[in-house]
Amino acid sequence: MTDIQAHLPHRYPFLLVDRVLEREPGVRVVAEKLVTNSEPYLQGHFAERPLVPGVLLLEMLAQAGGFLEAEPLHGAAIFLAGVQDARFKAPAFPGDRLRLEVEAEGAFAGLMKVKGTVSCEGRSLCTAILLVKRL
Amino acid sequence: MTDLKLRVKEMIIERLKLEGMAPGQIEDQAPLFGDGLGLDSIDALELVLGIEQVFGVKIEDEAAGMKAFKSVQALTDFIAEHRKA
Numbered sequence: 001m002t003d004i005q006a007h008l009p010h011r012y013p014f015l016l017v018d019r020v021l022e023r024e025p026g027v028r029v030v031a032e033k034l035v036t037n038s039e040p041y042l043q044g045h046f047a048e049r050p051l052v053p054g055v056l057l058l059e060m061l062a063q064a065g066g067f068l069e070a071e072p073l074h075g076a077a078i079f080l081a082g083v084q085d086a087r088f089k090a091p092a093f094p095g096d097r098l099r100l101e102v103e104a105e106g107a108f109a110g111l112m113k114v115k116g117t118v119s120c121e122g123r124s125l126c127t128a129i130l131l132v133k134r135l
Numbered sequence: 136m137t138d139l140k141l142r143v144k145e146m147i148i149e150r151l152k153l154e155g156m157a158p159g160q161i162e163d164q165a166p167l168f169g170d171g172l173g174l175d176s177i178d179a180l181e182l183v184l185g186i187e188q189v190f191g192v193k194i195e196d197e198a199a200g201m202k203a204f205k206s207v208q209a210l211t212d213f214i215a216e217h218r219k220a
Contacts, residue, residue, distance in 0.1 A: 082177050108183040109197050111176055131177055 007072045008063060013040045016060045017067075017100065025070040031100040033060050035092055042094060052092040057126040058083060061116035064100040065132055068114065081111060082131035089125055096120045102130075110134050140211045142189070147207070150185035151178050163208040171206070179204065186210075192217045 002020035010016070022030040035042075035052055042050035062080050066073050092098055098118055105113040111133050118126040144158035147167075151174065165171035168179070182204070183194045192214050194200050203213040 106180065106184045106187070108180045108194065109176060109200065111180045113180055113184065131180070133176075 002067065008066050009074050010063060014059075015063070016056065017063045020064075020067055021099075023067050025068060026104055027068070028103050029064050029067040029101070031064040031067065031102075033098045033100060035094050035096045035098060037094045039094070050094055052096075054086075054088040054126065057088070057092065057098075057118045058086060058116075058128055058130070060098065060100050060118060061102055061114070061126075061128060062130055062132065065102045065112075065114045065116065065130060068102065068104050068112070069134070077135045079133045079135070080130060081133040084129040084131070086128035087126065089127075090123065092118070092120060092125055098125070105129070137211070139215055140207065143207060143211050143214065146185050146189050147172075147182065150181050161207055164206050166206055167204045167210070186214065190214045190218055 002023060004015070004017055004020065005011070008015065008017065016033055017031045018034050019032040020029065021032055022028065037050070039052075041053060041056065045051065045053050066078060069078070098120055100116070100118055102114050102116045105115050107113070111131060114130045114132060116128055116130060117124055140163065141158055144161050147153065147161065148156050148158065161172065168174045174182075179200060183200070186192050186194060194203055203210050
């Protein structure tokens with residue numbers, strides 16, 4: 001069982017990974033995020049119809065991507081350097097158990113290219129390519 | 136222009152989405168980064184992946200990259216040297 005807080009520097013309310021289900025450093029990670037009604041951003045997005053902002057789905061993939069690194073990321077700053085071909089196909093709602101799948105496509109000179117998919121009950125909600133820079 | 140050099144230029148244009156650019160417009164000796172084509176570190180990663188996919192040649196580290204990315208001519212020579220015939 002992966003200790004999430006020992007690996008990622010993110011904390012409430014911005015830690016967006018609840019569980020790591022599968023992990024092969026440098027290759028592939030499958031993680032999970034359960035969207036609850038108490039998420040702070042749902043208060044205003046939107047008042048009448050809470051749904052997860054698309055950019056936060058990208059952040060979830062980026063955080064899941066952090067587990068591609070073999071070593072804990074404390075002290076090692078890791079930044080989003082680029083987002084390519086992001087597609088938002090359907091919104092995520094409170095109560096959704098989101099599956100975050102990330103696959104490493106390659107790395108060079110401290111930059112890693114990651115392909116990610118957010119899905120819920122087998123339905124793809126968001127796909128994107130992320131470029132992550134480690135300093 | 137040799138066949139391989141033309142394919143290298145086509146790969147650069149396609150991989151980096153240099154739309155509207157023709158292979159003939161890329162100078163053989165111009166540096167790929169900085170003053171030449173003005174590529175950045177994200178472009179470098181794209182090229183590394185493109186070179187591996189198209190030519191089956193791996194650029195292992197930054198030292199190899201420094202050598203290979205000096206110019207289109209240097210990159211063509213690097214690929215010719217490391218490619219399995």
